[in-house]
Amino acid sequence: MAEDSQIKIVNGAAGYVLEDVPHLTDYIPDLATYPNPLQDNPAYSVVKQYFVNVDDTVAEKIVVHKNSPRGIHFRRAGPRQKVYFESGEVHACIVTCGGLCPGLNTVIREIVCGLYNMYGVNKVLGIDGGYKGFYAKNTITLTPKVVDDIHKRGGTILGTSRGGHETSKIVDSIQDRGINQVYVIGGDGTQKGAAVIYEEIRRRGLKVAVAGIPKTIDNDIPVIDKSFGFDTAVEEAQRAINAAHVEAESIENGIGVVKLMGRYSGFIAMYATLASRDVDCCLIPESPFFLEGKGGLFEFIKNRLKENGHMVIVLAEGAGQDLLAKSLQSMNQQDASGNKLLQDVGLWISQKIKDHFTRERKMVINLKYIDPTYMIRAVPSIASDNVYCTLLAHSAVHGAMAGYTGFTVGPVNGRHSYIPFKLRALITSLMGRLLVGSPRAGDFIGQTCPVNDLRITEKQKQVVITDRMWARLLSSTDQPSFICPRVVAESRKNHDEPPTQLLDGDSCKETHE
Numbered sequence: 001m002a003e004d005s006q007i008k009i010v011n012g013a014a015g016y017v018l019e020d021v022p023h024l025t026d027y028i029p030d031l032a033t034y035p036n037p038l039q040d041n042p043a044y045s046v047v048k049q050y051f052v053n054v055d056d057t058v059a060e061k062i063v064v065h066k067n068s069p070r071g072i073h074f075r076r077a078g079p080r081q082k083v084y085f086e087s088g089e090v091h092a093c094i095v096t097c098g099g100l101c102p103g104l105n106t107v108i109r110e111i112v113c114g115l116y117n118m119y120g121v122n123k124v125l126g127i128d129g130g131y132k133g134f135y136a137k138n139t140i141t142l143t144p145k146v147v148d149d150i151h152k153r154g155g156t157i158l159g160t161s162r163g164g165h166e167t168s169k170i171v172d173s174i175q176d177r178g179i180n181q182v183y184v185i186g187g188d189g190t191q192k193g194a195a196v197i198y199e200e201i202r203r204r205g206l207k208v209a210v211a212g213i214p215k216t217i218d219n220d221i222p223v224i225d226k227s228f229g230f231d232t233a234v235e236e237a238q239r240a241i242n243a244a245h246v247e248a249e250s251i252e253n254g255i256g257v258v259k260l261m262g263r264y265s266g267f268i269a270m271y272a273t274l275a276s277r278d279v280d281c282c283l284i285p286e287s288p289f290f291l292e293g294k295g296g297l298f299e300f301i302k303n304r305l306k307e308n309g310h311m312v313i314v315l316a317e318g319a320g321q322d323l324l325a326k327s328l329q330s331m332n333q334q335d336a337s338g339n340k341l342l343q344d345v346g347l348w349i350s351q352k353i354k355d356h357f358t359r360e361r362k363m364v365i366n367l368k369y370i371d372p373t374y375m376i377r378a379v380p381s382i383a384s385d386n387v388y389c390t391l392l393a394h395s396a397v398h399g400a401m402a403g404y405t406g407f408t409v410g411p412v413n414g415r416h417s418y419i420p421f422k423l424r425a426l427i428t429s430l431m432g433r434l435l436v437g438s439p440r441a442g443d444f445i446g447q448t449c450p451v452n453d454l455r456i457t458e459k460q461k462q463v464v465i466t467d468r469m470w471a472r473l474l475s476s477t478d479q480p481s482f483i484c485p486r487v488v489a490e491s492r493k494n495h496d497e498p499p500t501q502l503l504d505g506d507s508c509k510e511t512h513e
């Protein structure tokens with residue numbers, strides 16, 4: 001067990017490490033247990049071995065070598081034979097925080113229906129308008145009837161907000177209302193907030209389970225395979241890319257520019273580009289680029305227009321922010337949650353391209369800029385995301401009923417798992433490894449992950465531009481990598497061995513806040 005009593009690490013033979021999640025009995029001993037009501041539920045009782053074995057764990061690494069350690073494992077999500085809450089005792093609440101994401105309503109719906117239908121719970125409250133709703137607003141009663149068709153709508157029926165995380169007021173409200181299960185749906189900021197709430201609840205010795213459901217359209221939460229709403233966003237982005245392509249190919253020297261979401265991580269832009277095949281150039285925050293000179297964006301545009309007569313550029317909102325900061329002398333403004341406010345890279349780059357070709361090259365170009373970001377975020381989730389949201393919600397409900405707390409749910413290599421808010425796995429798994437940080441153009445620097453006490457929320461998953469996926473993209477668009485070949489060669493020379501598949505997916509870096 002680690003020195004910090006809230007971090008539960010179990011070491012086994014052959015380098016097996018379990019990053020366990022906290023349990024209510026860690027700080028309230030002798031809690032009563034009850035048989036899981038699912039065993040008498042006709043829908044579930046037909047399943048052989050419906051309950052998850054208490055010892056089941058999920059491996060973080062599935063590609064291993066003969067002599068490599070077995071690595072980090074997480075507790076497998078799912079229903080347990082014993083539960084720590086009686087049905088009538090449960091008083092649950094659900095809160096949604098941060099930016100919108102397709103699927104929020106589906107998760108809300110499935111938590112409510114899961115609690116009612118699987119566990120016979122009939123007291124579920126919705127917190128209105130994010131964290132501040134705990135102490136500043138009235139609650140909303142949630143029943144299966146109320147949430148019946150909300151999955152067909154975008155947004156969140158509960159409302160959301162940034163900022164306003166006042167821990168003691170929130171926990172006072174939880175205590176005063178007699179809430180004993182808290183379901184928190186939100187991104188990295190929200191999960192940080194949930195971790196603090198869990199710590200305060202534990203300090204007060206309350207029998208309250210805190211479960212996080214990770215939400216981020218940017219897909220930037222580490223460890224889990226993918227966040228809900230991401231597939232919907234990639235799908236919806238196709239409409240904007242198609243429109244940009246139609247516009248561009250209809251006119252001489254047509255250029256379509258599409259901005260997609262992705263503050264620090266360019267996953268939506270990368271997948272939307274790979275899916276579309278109409279995109280000539282994809283720009284993401286992880287891959288710095290430059291405009292002028294040999295190998296720069298302007299030269300590429302000139303050549304592509306010469307070859308094809310038109311082109312489409314997709315860029316993530318966080319791309320090229322270093323260039324914008326230089327040229328616009330931006331102020332360091334933040335939103336209410338402390339997230340850096342970004343400049344509009346789409347507008348900026350569109351203007352730069354127009355200026356360059358019309359003024360400097362005296363060339364007529366027709367550029368159309370499409371910003372579908374908020375339209376994409378506001379749509380209802382597609383079918384596959386709905387199923388995924390259902391599994392996330394059910395995993396969270398099973399975990400809380402089983403007495404686990406201080407955890408986030410999510411699939412790890414396809415298996416739903418409970419991941420502690422306080423996560424040391426990342427340290428161990430990343431220790432000593434070279435990660436690509438945020439290199440500047442021509443400045444390809446590998447960074448070593450600092451060995452600190454980390455949480456799932458203190459790293460961001462990013463596109464690794466030395467991975468095969470980014471190479472696939474470069475090969476599909478045939479765009480420049482914007483990295484000086486000499487620096488790549490030097491970086492290769494510094495690796496004793498060729499890059500290994502074990503590195504796939506190690507795509508985390510420290511948060512930017």
Ligand SMILES: Nc1ncnc2c1ncn2[C@@H]1O[C@H](COP(=O)(O)OP(=O)(O)O)[C@@H](O)[C@H]1O
Nearest residue numbers: 098099162163165186187188189190192193337
């Ligand atoms: N470090 C933190 N500690 C406590 N609460 C936080 C922290 N960071 C963000 N929050 C709270 O989490 C909520 C959502 O955060 P935000 O960054 O806006 O969105 P997201 O969760 O989608 O990343 C806000 O109410 C914010 O106050």
Ligand SMILES: O=P(O)(O)OC[C@H]1O[C@](O)(COP(=O)(O)O)[C@@H](O)[C@@H]1O
Nearest residue numbers: 098099187216217218261262263335
């Ligand atoms: O305008 P808003 O609501 O602050 O949201 C903008 C941000 O929200 C996001 O869509 C998602 O961010 P969060 O996951 O932090 O909510 C980002 O891509 C984007 O920068």
Ligand SMILES: [Mg+2]
Nearest residue numbers: 098187188189
């Ligand atoms: Mg965030």
